Amino acid sequence: MLLCGMSGAVQVVSRRWWSRKGEQATTAREQAGHLLRQCAVRWGCRVLHLFDRGYAGAPWLGELGRAGVRFVMRWPKRYQLLDSTGSERKAWQIALGKRAWGAPRLLWDGQLRKLRQTSVLALPVRHAGYGGPLWLVVARRGGEPWYLLTNEPIESEEAAWQVVVAYARRWQVETSFRYGKSELRMESPRLQQWEPRRKLLLVVTLVYAFLLSLLEQEHDLLRQCLLERWSHRTGRRARKTRAPLYRLRWALSHLWQRYPPACISRSRQPGHPPWLDRLPAWLLWVLVFLNLCPKSSG
Numbered sequence: 001m002l003l004c005g006m007s008g009a010v011q012v013v014s015r016r017w018w019s020r021k022g023e024q025a026t027t028a029r030e031q032a033g034h035l036l037r038q039c040a041v042r043w044g045c046r047v048l049h050l051f052d053r054g055y056a057g058a059p060w061l062g063e064l065g066r067a068g069v070r071f072v073m074r075w076p077k078r079y080q081l082l083d084s085t086g087s088e089r090k091a092w093q094i095a096l097g098k099r100a101w102g103a104p105r106l107l108w109d110g111q112l113r114k115l116r117q118t119s120v121l122a123l124p125v126r127h128a129g130y131g132g133p134l135w136l137v138v139a140r141r142g143g144e145p146w147y148l149l150t151n152e153p154i155e156s157e158e159a160a161w162q163v164v165v166a167y168a169r170r171w172q173v174e175t176s177f178r179y180g181k182s183e184l185r186m187e188s189p190r191l192q193q194w195e196p197r198r199k200l201l202l203v204v205t206l207v208y209a210f211l212l213s214l215l216e217q218e219h220d221l222l223r224q225c226l227l228e229r230w231s232h233r234t235g236r237r238a239r240k241t242r243a244p245l246y247r248l249r250w251a252l253s254h255l256w257q258r259y260p261p262a263c264i265s266r267s268r269q270p271g272h273p274p275w276l277d278r279l280p281a282w283l284l285w286v287l288v289f290l291n292l293c294p295k296s297s298g
Contacts, residue, residue, distance in 0.1 A: 058129025
């Protein structure tokens with residue numbers, strides 16, 4: 001589970017693994033439900049949960065209703081809802097012919113890396129799997145619209161825009177998930193036994209959380225120095241990337257190949273100058289980033 005605000009980096013807040021085999025056999029939906037209840041107890045209504053189309057349907061809506069959390073869910077256009085008259089219709093049919101609210105605005109598309117003209121409208125709906133009132137927020141931005149189902153009360157145009165902008169932030173979460181699955185190989189550990197696999201994934205999660213923490217604003221100077229010296233790129237796309245996770249991993253790999261982590265250990269190592277062990281940890285890291293830390297002769 002990842003946590004992100006309207007700005008800033010994504011953070012790892014919880015992670016669970018599951019398998020269909022062995023004594024620990026379970027399902028992805030059971031583990032997702034456990035995480036949802038855990039978040040409901042910890043944060044209540046202070047966070048807004050974002051879900052893509054894979055969660056759309058009565059079973060997950062029932063889980064959300066029992067947890068009592070705020071949510072925004074991408075709803076497939078062919079899935080049915082109850083409109084204001086109680087008739088069951090597909091999402092695209094409910095929004096067909098309805099005028100957008102207010103003037104269009106420019107919304108940043110993280111996938112295409114450009115601003116797109118977007119208009120919104122919201123319609124009250126219901127679903128048999130959810131006991132409370134729901135709203136269908138439609139974002140028209142050229143091509144297929146977004147149909148966003150939410151339990152947030154939409155009484156004004158600004159409230160509808162808040163839902164759309166919040167869902168647009170999900171691209172930061174998508175890129176972070178993709179990095180964990182592809183670059184860190186979280187979906188394909190080469191271990192068959194449950195306990196060794198769990199330990200490996202715990203270590204990978206720590207690495208994952210560390211890399212994401214380097215995207216925080218407070219680490220801008222260190223991150224820029226690390227990328228410039230150890231993973232330099234001249235292309236505009238690489239230099240303008242907001243979450244350069246791939247370059248960060250490569251840069252750290254090059255850095256630690258040049259200066260193994262033992263050179264910043266607090267214990268004395270053979271071949272290290274005596275003054276190196278007396279420096280505080282933060283200053284050692286600064287020396288490493290500035291390429292001034294002496295290389296170990298051992």
